[in-house]
Amino acid sequence: MDIEKMNTTIDKIKIYKNQIDINLNNISENFKSTSYYYNTSNTEKLTNLQEQLKEKFNVIRQIHENDINYLMKKVDSYNKTSMTVSQMFEDIN
Amino acid sequence: MEIKLEKLEVENDKLKQLLNEYENDYLNIYNELELNSSIWEGEEANEFNNKVETDKTKVKNTYEELKKLDDVYNCLINEYQSIGQNIFFDMDKKDELNAFFEKTLASIVSVIDYYDIIDTSFCPAEASIINQQKSEIKQIEKDIFKIKQDTKSTFEKIDKIERTIDSRLSSIDIEYIKED
Numbered sequence: 001m002d003i004e005k006m007n008t009t010i011d012k013i014k015i016y017k018n019q020i021d022i023n024l025n026n027i028s029e030n031f032k033s034t035s036y037y038y039n040t041s042n043t044e045k046l047t048n049l050q051e052q053l054k055e056k057f058n059v060i061r062q063i064h065e066n067d068i069n070y071l072m073k074k075v076d077s078y079n080k081t082s083m084t085v086s087q088m089f090e091d092i093n
Numbered sequence: 094m095e096i097k098l099e100k101l102e103v104e105n106d107k108l109k110q111l112l113n114e115y116e117n118d119y120l121n122i123y124n125e126l127e128l129n130s131s132i133w134e135g136e137e138a139n140e141f142n143n144k145v146e147t148d149k150t151k152v153k154n155t156y157e158e159l160k161k162l163d164d165v166y167n168c169l170i171n172e173y174q175s176i177g178q179n180i181f182f183d184m185d186k187k188d189e190l191n192a193f194f195e196k197t198l199a200s201i202v203s204v205i206d207y208y209d210i211i212d213t214s215f216c217p218a219e220a221s222i223i224n225q226q227k228s229e230i231k232q233i234e235k236d237i238f239k240i241k242q243d244t245k246s247t248f249e250k251i252d253k254i255e256r257t258i259d260s261r262l263s264s265i266d267i268e269y270i271k272e273d
Contacts, residue, residue, distance in 0.1 A: 056158075064122065067126065074133070
């Protein structure tokens, strides 16, 4: 594992995830406005679809969160292993 | 029903912008995660990368579903533009309105009928005025009849648009997803 590149990847993914979170929040707000300005017999059907999509947004946010946490754990674990191995070599010397 | 078309257009433009940004952002995340496969190798890395591919499909499908919703908004905005910017009416009152038009027209016809039985043979000057009034009332009858027809036509158009929107909304199937 190239730790430096991995850390860069994680930092970038955090930034993009943050942007996605803001974006999905804005889309959810947009849904509210659209339903407010379009009030007909179809509004309930439209609102139901919007609610289903908002639930998916929560899942997507969690997927990205989990990916970041997983990679960070891997980097952490790799660093610990590296330190242990380094220490072992030092002890031998 | 109440539709504020100008406001809907503004919100729809915002949504398009947000969808462009969302597509950009999720592609960026997955580009980075795919690059990750070159800096981390092994069985765990392979498992992770397979999961990333599956998740990317889930995210992409969500984006496609949002685009379908955007298409519905485009459709209703385009269709309603020919009717007006602000539409406000209780569609349950259509029959009541039609009955009102019918009653009004019937009243006007009665008035015209009265004009027809007036004897003006002995008063030519007054006859001219009376005939003028009768013509004006007949014109009013025509105008109201046209308004009634236009209104009926508008209601039929609105019904057709709403049936189209209903059909398009029904065709959107939001896929259930869960994080693994």
